[in-house]
Amino acid sequence: MGLKTGVTLGDIASKLGLSISTVSRALQDHSGLSAETKARVLAASADLGYRPNLAARSLVSGRTLRIAVNTPQEILSVYDLVRKGIRDEAEPFLAMGVELVDFTFPRLGEGEAEAFEGALDAGVDGVILVPGAPASLKNSFARAASMKVPVVCLLTDAPSEQKLSTVCVNAVSCGALAGELMSRLLPAHGSLAVTTGDLKVTDHQEKFSSFERCVQRNRADTLLYDPIENHESESEAYERTLAFLNQHRDLGGLYISTGNGAPALRAVEDAGLLGKLTIFSTNLFREVVPQIRLGTVAGTFYERPYSHGRIAFSLLYKYLSTGIVPPPRVSLEPFLIMRGNLDCFVHQQNHPEANETDRGSIESILLGETLASMQ
Amino acid sequence: MGLKTGVTLGDIASKLGLSISTVSRALQDHSGLSAETKARVLAASADLGYRPNLAARSLVSGRTLRIAVNTPQEILSVYDLVRKGIRDEAEPFLAMGVELVDFTFPRLGEGEAEAFEGALDAGVDGVILVPGAPASLKNSFARAASMKVPVVCLLTDAPSEQKLSTVCVNAVSCGALAGELMSRLLPAHGSLAVTTGDLKVTDHQEKFSSFERCVQRNRADTLLYDPIENHESESEAYERTLAFLNQHRDLGGLYISTGNGAPALRAVEDAGLLGKLTIFSTNLFREVVPQIRLGTVAGTFYERPYSHGRIAFSLLYKYLSTGIVPPPRVSLEPFLIMRGNLDCFVHQQNHPEANETDRGSIESILLGETLASMQ
DNA sequence: TTGAAAGCGATACCAA
DNA sequence: TTGGTATCGCTTTCAA
DSSP, X not given: OEEOOOOOXXXXXXXXXXXXXXXXXXXXXXXXXOHHHHHHHHHHHHHHTOOOOHHHXXXXXXXXXXXXXXXXXXXXXXXXXXXXXXXXXXXXXXXXXXXXXXXXXXXXXXXXXXXXXXXXXXXXXXXXXXXXXXXXXXXXXXXXXXXXXXXEEEESOOOOSSOSEEEEEOHHHHHHHXXXXXXXXXOTTOEEEEEESOTTSHHHXXXXXXXXXXXXXXXTTOOBOOOEEOTTOHHHHHHHHHHHHHHOTTEEEEEEOSSOHXXXXXXXXXXXXXXXXXXXXXXXXXXXXXXXXXXXXXXXXXXXXXXXXXXXXXXXXXXXXXXXXXXXXXXXXXXXXXXXXXXXXXXXXXXXXXXXXXXXXXXXXXXXXXXXXXX | OEEOOOOOHHHHHHHHTOOHHHHHHHHTTOSSSOHHHHHHHHHHXXXXXXXXXXHXXXXXXXXXXXXXXXXXXXXXXXXXXXXXXXXXXXXXXXXXXXXXXXXXXSBTTBSHHHHHHHHHHTTOSEXXXXXXXXXXXXXXXXXXXXXXXXXXXXXXXXXXXXXXXXXXXXXXXXXXXXXXXXXXXXXXXXXXEEEESOTTSHHHHHHXXXXXHXXXXXXXXXXXXXXXXXXXXXXXXXXXXXXXXXXXXXXXXXXXXXXOHHHHHHHHHHTTOTXXXXXXXXXXXXXXXXXXXXXXXXXXXXXXXXXXXXXXXXXXXXHHHHOOOOOSXXXXXXXXXXXXXXXXXXXXXXXXXXXXXXXXXXHHHHHSOOGGGOO
């Protein structure tokens, strides 16, 4: 343990022969003090290397920094991990004047604008937001900007200049790794397809073009079909994938590049192609676990929802407490999960009496607090 | 912004008709108060959901939490990233009574015991430590334990029960992914070899056996030679790898499972086998970058030194500030880097006039603050 | 065994 | 335009 050594307002004040309050005002850019005094204070502060004591500030101001967490409710989903990441990262600050306020909405694209407005109405200091339908959020983004409330977008981008930062997966890396691995694992004469959400979404577009680039570089003669878009709809994902597979029975590999992996996998199964395709998918969901174990799915790219949450909070808090502006976009590298390291992610049931169907269930993946998924 | 709502010592005191100081003493387990009072306070505190305001505590105590950072000096190495991770994670707390104290030592196994002793002599509150020669640290571990100074081991484990936690790479995952990918990328009739540091080190042993298990499962007929140990010595790594390669010209794949990738790669080159082997390596080092670009190295497993640092600090701080004991071992998943996503890690020089040899130099990798390596 | 009170550093109000 | 001062929640003497 050591004694505190930091420079205080008092140090600056006595050096300049001013009062503490004057120094405080100068540093906070309050109105009503001479430009000269202000300049002197700023110079002395920089000179002495003054850093405000946040403990004292939080203590006296008696106010909490309130941060809105706007995520889809959908239970037992990746959003649970996102929320847990945010909470865990916020935890050390909860005892020091930080407060998280949840504004959950039923699902992506449903009620998210209302939730955003609700957060702004509540007068929060910052917002962490999973955007579903960016168009519907445009007004709220503008309002947040006019209120000077910083917004961090999570998981997908919302094309708005009025936000502090976006934390999302490194789509280039996902697409490139999928393309690279697919190129090498695919038998000599196979064609390739990709299912995606919506090519109008930046991340989805990036994953596809990155995949395409890698495939072309590694096996220029391989046919890559146009992406199968599912527009984030389960039924569309199933229908369109099934239709595509029935039309292209010669397909060699499939990259399921976004969510909705379960219906896409079901389509593969119903087309009778399970085990005949080289498949890479995205994230961990209940249905993919046994397929990876069986080897019918070669691997999946885990997009680290927990880390997304942690980093989003971290950026926002740092900005609110110190004014440090984060990069406009923070991209997280995916984890590759294959058969060999699947068990590092899927919580093993320790109870021998546990129902067989429970093994690798979504609950144990998402709520088992598997350490590997907490990064 | 919101008003602070937390339960304070005053709330407990007035509820029980006691003074604030008595309540404070009861909660801190000070001696000299009646067991009954203490019990009442504890009950009321739990009842009201009291959480100490750390801001106030830090403010009044006027002491800093001092944490020693014991890492090898070696400039332009992964240790720079480790230190940066620790500093970045500590940053928000530096303004709130936390202080980092560096005890660097020349290199692994050289002066590390002295550095450890130095930290303990300085009376720090916790130690983050990269252990090189665990045997030489045994006494210091014991002393730390007797002083109740928590120690977090970083990057490699030190077999001591007297530590708070160990943060290291998930060796099982590294070995399994390497084995899985190697199994699939290797031509039909190739044998395999692994270079490693020292099989007495848990992580190294785990990587090898995990690799072996995956190879056996995927291609049972493939010959896997005994590991080539280099005992963390550059010259030994070069000599032994070269000797091995000259004795086994039929080798199909090589997994460079720990550091010392550069001399191992040089051995491959000098044996005239570059381009004829399927190679996976570990971490990013200057020499591997062009080989990945050329395709002569299939991929490398990046072990995320920056994240190691961040997480080590995070665990230690949480323990020191709240008493929450972390898991004894935290394993980080590796990132897979292949040709397609190499540029996400290697800082691209934007100046066309930059020397060609600068591209992918170790400096730009390690110090370019590439976002992808900051996870 | 308990209570009263000083004071940590920064803020905000009121007075000058 | 500036200075004085009460205050935040908590720890720690010093008194009782």
